[in-house]
Amino acid sequence: MKNKATGKSYAKIIWFGEHNVVYGKPAIAIPIYSVDVTATIEKIQNGQEIHCRYFDGPINEMADNLLGVKTLTNHLISLFGAQNIAFDLNIQSKLPAERGMGSSAATAIAIVRAFFDFFEVNLTRSQLLKLANIEEKITHGNPSGLDSATASSNMPIWFVKNEINEQIDFNLPTSSLVIADSGIEGKTSEAVSLVHDNVVDEPETAQPLINELGKIAESAREALATTDDELLGKLMNQSQHDLAELGVSNHTLDTFCQIACDNHALGAKLTGSGLGGCVIALAKNQTDAQQISTALRKAGATQTWIQSFKNYQFSTGEA
Ligand code: MEV
Structure with a gap:
């Protein structure tokens, strides 16, 4: 286990395909590098509690609209048997919430990456998306998975729910x-x-x-x-x-x-x-x-x- 670890993710923009993607039709989405989220986990030497500075208090007192993030964080704590480890989870986000830029998915991706880095465990892409989905399901009900797939990618993606999640390359140098x-x-x-x-x-x-x-x-x-x-x-x-x-x-x-x-x-x-x-x-x-x-x-x-x-x-x- 490290003393300090971070996880990063990006805002997403759906270029084509919002809503139809929920019904199995394709979408093109792109990560926005300049609008990112960083989750940092830091061990507290003498502390007894898990703090969560971004959410302004201990994790179990998070506001109701953060239930998804709270559930995911508690899931990760049990996954790593970390109930008795005192650490601080700090989330810094440049994303405005509820503006279609994938704020909740980006937060979830950053948290999962930070936990795996902190406990020095390899994380596969499918594991990452499955874990982020714990949060997305609570926050959005019936997510296609497009937001998490884009927030965790460093290239534009072509996405079909449960079928295709592939990076696409193209050449638009001036646009x-x-x-x-x-x-x-x-x-x-x-x-x-x-x-x-x-x-x-x-x-x-x-x-x-x-x-x-x-x-x-x-x-x-x-x-x-x-x-x-x-x-x-x-x-x-x-x-x-x-x-x-x-x-x-x-x-x-x-x-x-x-x-x-x-x-x-x-x-x-x-x-x-x-x-x-x-x-x-x-x-x-x-x-x-x-x-x-x-x-x-x-x-x-x-x-x-x-x-x-x-x-x-x-x-x-x-x-
Ligand atoms: C939300 O960012 C995109 C929607 O297509 C919903 C989804 O894909 O889950 C509206």
């Missing part, structure tokens, strides 16, 4: 995604159950939308392979239209997408569960990205980030 936070909370569990209700109550309208969103993700993968950024932009606009039809957009997100397109974005859409959270816009170059970011901030975005595609690295294979 970037502008991410803008509306400042409005969007609860994943609410959005997922709203779409579920639509699929059950109005299958003749909702199911074709789910199918089409899956087809859009497939076309986007082909557009990435041929470096067709104009087509990617169009596919983003089509996704936004279909997600709005499914009922998970709102006036602010629609307006942000329109403003992005009025400021040279090739396309724009909500990302994540919707009902609030963030929009993403595809910019052809850095100048356009800056212009889109400035326009969205003027329109009320609480934060913006610009993610270029230059820096993605293939994984070294570690979990």
Whole structure:
């Protein structure tokens, strides 16, 4: 056992495929390196209790909305027989919660990695995702697993629930995604159950939308392979239209997408569960990205980030 260990993870952005991924259709998602979570575990020499500084008190007194994280942490404590070891678990997160950026999954991934590092035990990727799912199931109800898969990856991924989780490489050296936070909370569990209700109550309208969103993700993968950024932009606009039809957009997100397109974005859409959270816009170059970011901030975005595609690295294979 070490005296101190850390685990890291990233924010995720779903480029194509939110919601349809719950129904077995494909998605493309990317980790955002600049928006990360670090979990640190440090032994307390004279302490008797497990502290959890980020959550402001002992782990068993965590707030109810952190039940998932609390359950996962307690699970890891029993897994490693660590009930009598005094340590401090400190989580530093740059992710805003409930904004479609995968805050809960990223926290879970960072915690699992920190525990395995602290106890010096090898962690496989499937073990990591299974453990993170303990938290995600409690927080989101019926997660596809896409958030954890992306938060733990260092490359964009192509994902089909329970089937495919593979890294994809593409070459878009000058383009970037502008991410803008509306400042409005969007609860994943609410959005997922709203779409579920639509699929059950109005299958003749909702199911074709789910199918089409899956087809859009497939076309986007082909557009990435041929470096067709104009087509990617169009596919983003089509996704936004279909997600709005499914009922998970709102006036602010629609307006942000329109403003992005009025400021040279090739396309724009909500990302994540919707009902609030963030929009993403595809910019052809850095100048356009800056212009889109400035326009969205003027329109009320609480934060913006610009993610270029230059820096993605293939994984070294570690979990
Ligand atoms: C949430 O980030 C993405 C959704 O597709 C739900 C899921 O994949 O579990 C809305």
